[in-house]
Amino acid sequence: MTRLPTVDDLRAAHARIRPYIHRTPTFTSRTIDELVGATVTFKGENLQRGGAFKIRGALNAVLSLNEAQAAAGVATHSSGNHGAALAIAAGIRGIPAYIVVPVNAPAVKRAAIVGYGASIIDCEATVAAREAKLADVVARTGAHFVPPYDDVCIVAGAGTAALELFEQVPDLEQIWVPVGGGGLASGCAVAVQGSGVSVIAAEPAAADDAYRSLASGCVQPMQNPQTIADGLRTPLGRINFEILSRSHVTVALASEAAIIAATRLFFERLKLVVEPSGAVPLAALLEAPSARKARRIGAIISGGNVDLEALLQAFKNAPAN
Amino acid sequence: MTRLPTVDDLRAAHARIRPYIHRTPTFTSRTIDELVGATVTFKGENLQRGGAFKIRGALNAVLSLNEAQAAAGVATHSSGNHGAALAIAAGIRGIPAYIVVPVNAPAVKRAAIVGYGASIIDCEATVAAREAKLADVVARTGAHFVPPYDDVCIVAGAGTAALELFEQVPDLEQIWVPVGGGGLASGCAVAVQGSGVSVIAAEPAAADDAYRSLASGCVQPMQNPQTIADGLRTPLGRINFEILSRSHVTVALASEAAIIAATRLFFERLKLVVEPSGAVPLAALLEAPSARKARRIGAIISGGNVDLEALLQAFKNAPAN
Numbered sequence: 001m002t003r004l005p006t007v008d009d010l011r012a013a014h015a016r017i018r019p020y021i022h023r024t025p026t027f028t029s030r031t032i033d034e035l036v037g038a039t040v041t042f043k044g045e046n047l048q049r050g051g052a053f054k055i056r057g058a059l060n061a062v063l064s065l066n067e068a069q070a071a072a073g074v075a076t077h078s079s080g081n082h083g084a085a086l087a088i089a090a091g092i093r094g095i096p097a098y099i100v101v102p103v104n105a106p107a108v109k110r111a112a113i114v115g116y117g118a119s120i121i122d123c124e125a126t127v128a129a130r131e132a133k134l135a136d137v138v139a140r141t142g143a144h145f146v147p148p149y150d151d152v153c154i155v156a157g158a159g160t161a162a163l164e165l166f167e168q169v170p171d172l173e174q175i176w177v178p179v180g181g182g183g184l185a186s187g188c189a190v191a192v193q194g195s196g197v198s199v200i201a202a203e204p205a206a207a208d209d210a211y212r213s214l215a216s217g218c219v220q221p222m223q224n225p226q227t228i229a230d231g232l233r234t235p236l237g238r239i240n241f242e243i244l245s246r247s248h249v250t251v252a253l254a255s256e257a258a259i260i261a262a263t264r265l266f267f268e269r270l271k272l273v274v275e276p277s278g279a280v281p282l283a284a285l286l287e288a289p290s291a292r293k294a295r296r297i298g299a300i301i302s303g304g305n306v307d308l309e310a311l312l313q314a315f316k317n318a319p320a321n
Numbered sequence: 322m323t324r325l326p327t328v329d330d331l332r333a334a335h336a337r338i339r340p341y342i343h344r345t346p347t348f349t350s351r352t353i354d355e356l357v358g359a360t361v362t363f364k365g366e367n368l369q370r371g372g373a374f375k376i377r378g379a380l381n382a383v384l385s386l387n388e389a390q391a392a393a394g395v396a397t398h399s400s401g402n403h404g405a406a407l408a409i410a411a412g413i414r415g416i417p418a419y420i421v422v423p424v425n426a427p428a429v430k431r432a433a434i435v436g437y438g439a440s441i442i443d444c445e446a447t448v449a450a451r452e453a454k455l456a457d458v459v460a461r462t463g464a465h466f467v468p469p470y471d472d473v474c475i476v477a478g479a480g481t482a483a484l485e486l487f488e489q490v491p492d493l494e495q496i497w498v499p500v501g502g503g504g505l506a507s508g509c510a511v512a513v514q515g516s517g518v519s520v521i522a523a524e525p526a527a528a529d530d531a532y533r534s535l536a537s538g539c540v541q542p543m544q545n546p547q548t549i550a551d552g553l554r555t556p557l558g559r560i561n562f563e564i565l566s567r568s569h570v571t572v573a574l575a576s577e578a579a580i581i582a583a584t585r586l587f588f589e590r591l592k593l594v595v596e597p598s599g600a601v602p603l604a605a606l607l608e609a610p611s612a613r614k615a616r617r618i619g620a621i622i623s624g625g626n627v628d629l630e631a632l633l634q635a636f637k638n639a640p641a642n
Contacts, residue, residue, distance in 0.1 A: 271367045
């Protein structure tokens, strides 16, 4: 059994990555406080380097490698924020990064990864093809595989977002975070250990494997997730499940309509560009008030990498606020 | 001749309004620094109450009234950010606000003004009709007219944005601000007096009355402005011209294509919703580098009240970055 990360691991990760990342600002809105019925402080990881919290874990992993490990570079598979984050992290350390990307990934995501200096290796858009291609790259280059979330270094890095939020707003009672693979949610669960603060993991109802996993006590498969929150379509990781389960983290579900409405609130009221995954905590706060047992709430906006056209299409298909 | 505001007036205004406004955060972007060739710190007044810097002037004006003046309320004409700002300011003091709004103003702007508790008075969409209706309202209610920019209190309030920016980033050499009526630009020109910092007023080339006014030495009329920067279609005010002229402020012009590209950079890179008027300083920085005689630049994002549909339409009609 893998050793699970502790608060000390998070502190060490923060010391390691802090010189290279943004200390992202926090935001509040009277309108949203009135809608939710509590004071909500949002931490804007959409303003983080690479447009998402992912750099925290990727950079912690890259900076934790010894010289010999680092020399051959790092590799991963990703069509999203983790690939870009690992590309940036490798650039910071000055080592190669190999990102296995499905052929159907959006051109803009490919361009970002290349722009950060990484090499792209194409693969067919299946899990089997992706894993085979990654194994091939690792065998050929000797690169170190950095997984997107099911990893102690990644969890410890992600949890630094919650450490910072506590420094910025010390009197929070609850933290709401999105849950997909569970890197951020489990990192935050570690961050609050011993503090009396509770973590609520917000998940699309249309991709509710974390909800089912925690309810049943063992990891449940993801079943054909049909959610606009593209960052949360991944199945829950093993380490992540272990941490969430032991920490008694509650899952709150959000409908697609609520996720779109929350994304729109960020755009119109907070003037922030938030990807739908990052709006899931607000969506759940608006839709699942029974989980809100606090008056001073923190919520992490996980990312802001969204295509304007896709955003507008989502708004058109949903009723206005 | 009206007495022009001084730095002391700005400090007094700041002390007056500070308890009620947001100290808006600042933002930087490596991508933008590379494009511009200097370090640019943006002050996000799009995140200000009401979504624009306008609350600073409106609130300073409202809080400067004595009890007798305030009792009858305040009035103005506006279809944009100033009307919403005056509505918020009047609400803070607990006095009535009457906003004369042209019948063709967008429903969303009307809804915002009503939502802040002000009364809307409709008028035909001409300058003559607007002024007649405002005079009528003032005569009927005894309300105090708060003009949108050509006013000492408004200028002093607007200039507090620059005072805050100096507190946040003390070593700036230049400040770039949008210029329309000139409230913000002239306020910033006052704020830098005696500091050695210069102010560059950024203006759409398609609405270049400030440029022509300062070049000719007297206020030039606005001629049928056809710019997407709807907040900058207003003619330059008298007091504002006086201050800009005496302060030897330079005007830098921006094309419509550059304004749209800059708005898109804010959306995609800084994850900020910025209205086109607020993107004009960045547009001018990208397009008129000859005015950039500094390595540490500040720029004020004046507002973020933009319709997503309109934004997308603008992006579609322009080439991508």
